[in-house]
Amino acid sequence: MAKRRKVGNLMALAVLSALVQRPMHPYQMASVLREHGKDQNMKIKWGSLYTVVQNLEKHGLVEATESVRQGGRPERTVYGITEAGRAELTDWVRELLSTPEQEQSxxxxxxxxxxxxxxxxxxxxxxxxxxxxxxxxxxxxxxxxxxxxxxxxxxxxxxxxxxxxxxxxxxxxxxxxxxxxxxxxxxxxxxxxxxxxxxxxxxxxxxxxxxxxxxxx
Amino acid sequence: MAKRRKVGNLMALAVLSALVQRPMHPYQMASVLREHGKDQNMKIKWGSLYTVVQNLEKHGLVEATESVRQGGRPERTVYGITEAGRAELTDWVRELLSTPEQEQSxxxxxxxxxxxxxxxxxxxxxxxxxxxxxxxxxxxxxxxxxxxxxxxxxxxxxxxxxxxxxxxxxxxxxxxxxxxxxxxxxxxxxxxxxxxxxxxxxxxxxxxxxxxxxxxx
DNA sequence: TCTTGATTACTCGTTTACGAGTATACGCAT
DNA sequence: ATGCGTATACTCGTAAACGAGTAATCAAGA
Missing domain, CATH: 1.10.287 (Helix Hairpins)
Known part of the structure; x- marks a missing residue:
């Protein structure tokens, strides 16, 4: 059986794929995903987004690259994908593409x-x-x-x-x-x-x- | 927008529909669902089953009818569906049947x-x-x-x-x-x-x- | 200029979901 | 009679998912 993903949420896949393009902070990821129409199939849940990014960081798939404060706004932490993250992304896509799974509608x-x-x-x-x-x-x-x-x-x-x-x-x-x-x-x-x-x-x-x-x- | 279900998990739907036939205790529900092939589309997660039944009870959709102890086994609580439960079931089916929803595969x-x-x-x-x-x-x-x-x-x-x-x-x-x-x-x-x-x-x-x-x- | 509404950018506390663990009973083969 | 595997029947702790709330900024209209 395929080893379970450290971060199994499909939003993690979207996050990873967004970060392949360039580093971003979480809110920016949300906008990018929204722009790309990902929100049509997958409503963006704020709580989940931040949890997912945290978990990805915990497992070394993404890392905080900088932390910018602009004006009086809350600090934005910019995350980039790591080598492990890239590996996980491709491996995950491979699995998802090749292995059909019974989903329940x-x-x-x-x-x-x-x-x-x-x-x-x-x-x-x-x-x-x-x-x-x-x-x-x-x-x-x-x-x-x-x-x-x-x-x-x-x-x-x-x-x-x-x-x-x-x-x-x-x-x-x-x-x-x-x-x-x-x-x-x-x-x-x-x-x-x-x-x-x-x-x-x-x-x-x-x-x-x-x-x-x-x-x- | 449709009012959110008090118990939104689809396993609750299965539980409700099982209880329409006759009262049961949770483990029995699981066997009945398994027999009916429901476990093919929807793996039975033990944790969820008991949580779901509890929630259904909390909202008055099912109620404990008796509590039997057989030998030294843990007590089995038998649940039956209530009138509110029946109403919820039909209303829910109506909604699910009539309203397509974008699911993410x-x-x-x-x-x-x-x-x-x-x-x-x-x-x-x-x-x-x-x-x-x-x-x-x-x-x-x-x-x-x-x-x-x-x-x-x-x-x-x-x-x-x-x-x-x-x-x-x-x-x-x-x-x-x-x-x-x-x-x-x-x-x-x-x-x-x-x-x-x-x-x-x-x-x-x-x-x-x-x-x-x-x-x- | 003041207010209103939209946008940015999260935080936090509450559910929910889950899976591993527990413990007993029963049948049956040795 | 005793061991052993399987079925019964949950419990509990952790991890994940969420959604409402917060608070600042900015643009534009009154």
Missing amino acids: RFTAALSVMAVLSPAEAADLLARRLTALEDKLAARRAALAEAAREVPRLFLVEEEYELAVADAEVGFVRGLLGELTSGTFPGLADWQVFSETGVVPPELAELMERGLHPQQP | RFTAALSVMAVLSPAEAADLLARRLTALEDKLAARRAALAEAAREVPRLFLVEEEYELAVADAEVGFVRGLLGELTSGTFPGLADWQVFSETGVVPPELAELMERGLHPQQP
Whole structure:
């Protein structure tokens, strides 16, 4: 198993990659990340940022290079990346790129407990999601196309990836919604009965007591 | 903006949904979740489980119904869901289903710093990922097909969703890898030069100083 | 000129998350 | 009968994540 990172937070990765360009103080890192659109995927949490930088320093991946006081403002400590930091960065990227990891999404969680709602309500909610998803996707596509006129592909791949995934989600939701509204979703009648009366159809009852989900080996 | 959940951890959602069936003590929840394959997407962290149950109790979403001591074993406290708990569960599912939220994946993070590696190495790592991804996907598909013979669709949609997304990822990685190995990836030469010499091509240099990522409105 | 609002630049205290550790019971093979 | 591995059922301490709060600076409008 891959050795655990001394600093595991993905914000640490962003910090490291920002410091590769030039030394900075934490607030500056935040602005740079924000400028580069990193805050879209990863809201900047102030508490975490400073904790992360501290931890990176503790492990020798970054080091304070100077400490400037400007006027009466609080002192700004400028950090630079160390050799160990560079090594950690590349090693980490290597691992992240090569090794897929099962991540858990909120929508997956929602789907797995969807049965607590009625089919009609679920369909209604999925329809809302679909609309929101489509709007967002269109906007992001437009923004990407716009950016692509100035910025090389290399710096846009992550957005391309997210759009590909978002597209798949749209497709999935559309399909599911279609089955629900057209009534072709298998087991819809049972689900309907259950949501109205709380009665679990007999052939289901036995299943509920045992493992009923796919197990991976 | 949606009011923040009193207990925001997704494990709380799982706990709540387990308790809808019948009251249980925490360890039992863990076994039930494990049986239902929830541990595949969401490793059960013992510390969190007990914290989450405590928090749920503090907010009146679950309540201790009995406390059994069996032999000399530590006391097991059995928890049941309350009316407030049921309300919270359905409300939460409604929100999760209807409102898409930008989540941040490790692979996205990796792609956004891919430039620190050489194109050749990136391609190599992506090839590894692709293989792993394909194997996993095939195994999951098989497991799903197997489960589908016994279990109704309703309890498998979340796995279907994950597979749809995984499929999109495979497609994306395959495409990107293709462009990289065939040399058709735009800007590949510049990237190559940069990775060998550290020299940023002049037309890029100016971009690096300013915002160069797509901004969403 | 005075005030208001935005920006800069953090600090601190409170949750939350987690994993390693603990301790008992049970089945079964020797 | 005794040892040993496995399942049960947590507890606790540490580490990480966060968000609200603070306080100074600066630009621009009233």
